[in-house]
Amino acid sequence: MKLTDIPLSPPGGFSHPFGPLGQTNNAAAPSQFTNFLSSVIGVMTIIAAIWFTFIFISGGIGIISSGEDKGALENARKRITTGIIGLFVVVAAVFVINLIGNLLGFGSILNPIDLINQVKPR
Template sequence: MNLFASPVFAQARIELKRPESQVKIQDVGQLISALVGTLLIISALLAFFFLILGGIQWITSGGDKAGMEAARNKITHAIVGLIIVGAAWAIMILVQNFLGVQIIGGTLEFPKPFE
């Protein structure tokens, strides 16, 4: 009589286990180290972007005194920003070398799905 009967999978008891956390941050210092390095890179890129934007604004000002002054201020502020970022990076490298702690360059291992 069971020639056409097939098992009903909807009635099977399936247990799904919650995967263990795969975030591997050993300490808060490692997280801060990665964040500091990332923020330095982002701030340097932003300063460089504003430097280029100021140059484009200078070129397109067409001899207008107010436009040239605004572009000059933007370029000056971008250069000051790059100097500040470079000085912050140099100070952190000096502290890193003298104290033997790792401030810049921490690595984080992010979880991979379904591993």
């Protein structure tokens, strides 16, 4: 058997290679983009929350285990402070993006369907 005899596709070929994304019309594209963007932002927010929890717990363990070592205590405090600042930045980013969208005249820039409908040709 030669390497060229191995089939690379299912019998009959690919009927819908892009899955459900390739089966819809152009009118559904903005809502699909919104769903994708919402999922990405949600996953990134969950990752940030898990990271904050990890940093906060590791800072707490560092404070507990520092004992008399002032350097280790200061390092643990900096770790906790960095985690709190990072969480604040993640939460504040949503409000800053919304403010920038309002200042630029896009209205709700966090709602991509409205944004796409504003910039698409009529």
